[in-house]
Amino acid sequence: MTPTRAGIHPRVLVTGLNGTLAPVLADTLRARGMTVVGWDRRRVPPDDDTACLAELQRLRPTAVFHLALGGEAWAGLLAAWCARHEVPFVFTSTAMVFDQEPDGPHRIDDPRTAKDDYGRYKIRCEDAIAEASDRAIVVRIGWQIGDQRGGNNMLEALWRMAENDGVIRASTRWRPACSFMSDTAEALVRLAAGGRPNTCHLDSNVADALSFHEIVLRLRALHKAAWPVEAVDEYLHDQRLLDDVRRLPDLAERLPG
Helix, strand or coil, X not given: CCCCECCECCEEEEXXXXXXXXXXXXXXXXXXXXXXXXXXXXXXXXXXXXXXXXXXXXHCCCEEEECCCCCHHHHHHHHHHHHHCCCCEEEEEEHHHCCCCCCCCECCCCCCCCCCHHHHHHHHHHHHHXXXXXXXXXXXXXXXXXXXXXXXXXXXXXXXXXXXXXXXXXXCCEECCXXXXXXXXXXXXXXXXXXXXXXXXXXXXXXXXXXXXXXHHHHHHHCCCCCCEEEECCCXXXXXXXXXXXXXXXXHHHCCC
């Protein structure tokens, strides 16, 4: 993930560029002088193995970040290709591989207990990647926080709740795994550059254990928003993602009280 010689920069494949986090990651990579390429599903369907392998051979990426939604077979294929070519492969999974029962905080090796479709889907992807490669980096992340309106992230969700419902009902008993997208993107780049296969947790709320209610109040103050906020106790879950390595700024640093 560093230039191989003067004037030639790595070509990094980032899937999911029409999503929320991937464009932020792409900007982070470009700021380091890297060329970012995406995946055109219309031209190369993820469920066509032959076409996928041909596309990888055409692109010859020097690193792959897999953030897109797609079948677990696609995730396994990308991971296997990267392993064969000794290319860093980073896959973003989710805190939602863990259900609220048993409660967290959740450690890397805890049983994955998801009951919802999205969490179970991410578990299948994790398993397909593990079967395909012993070099992959699987990164579980929480709810992402944007710096401005737009996209599918916590900040935009709060704006919409306030506008559509007239009030944000925020649980005092939910301690979400969450982080700012820019911080997550920086950490993903560092993980790929480190090159060590691992399952990692990225969560800025680990040390502070802020409740969703407190996070909402701090975001409201940061953005000088006039959100009506109601404290509720309807959802009990310590969703935090524990990891022995601190890779993100603490949430209280980013959202001072």
